[in-house]
Amino acid sequence: MASPPTLPISNPQSTTTGDSQPPIATPAFRAFITRLSSSIRHGFSQRRPWSELLDRSSFSRPESLTEAASRVRKNFSYFRVNYVSLLAFALAISLLSHPFSLLVLLALLAAWLFLYVFKSSDQPLVIFGRTFSDRETLGVLLVLTVVVVFLTSVGSLLISALLVGLAIVCAHGAFRVPEDLFLDDQEPANAGFLSFLGGAASSAAAAAAPAVIARV
Secondary structure, X not given: OOOOOOOOOOOHHHHHHXXXXXXXXXXXXXXXXXXXXXXXXXXXXXXXXXHHHOOHXXXXXXXXXXXXXXXXXXXXXXXXXXXXXXXXXXXXXXXXXXXXXXXXXXXXXXXXHHHHHOEOOOOOEEEOOEEEOHHHHHHHHHHHXXXXXXXXXXXXXXXXXXXXXXXXXXXXXXXXXXXXXXXXXXXXXXXXXXXXXXXXXXXXXXXXXXXXXXXX
């Protein structure tokens, strides 16, 4: 007697697993956040004491523009972490005093991260029933960035905050006498808080590389 034919049985769990892949590349995003936070902690650990930065006995008027430029260069090499912190503080104060601009920038950053950089390449973006390809998404994000930065008050706010911070840094560097600073014992120019900038950029590139290569 012939045995009845065996019916194929599908595995619903595997099908569901394949269709439920998260739109965000979670490991890459976590790696980006981890590297960014570790770079920030390392940068702040290299800052100079603020009492040394604000020592009144070390201030004097420069005799010429050449001397002022030399002081700015030496002081920036020594207080670079503190100076970048002052620039970040000026930006933070400006953005916190304008909550709408801060929300717009955060929304723009979130759009770049979650809609393009860390989005799975095999899952297209669907908004209101319309499917957007990766190139269309990139084009929309670029246009949105140009509109937000250059056609609104956000760009002027950022530029004004940076100019104020740079003016404070240059004024301090020009009037702070660097003779008492241990410039010979300082770390290389690429260390300290500037390494955080490079480290953050490299971590962002490393985390976003698979997604970007897949789109190209």
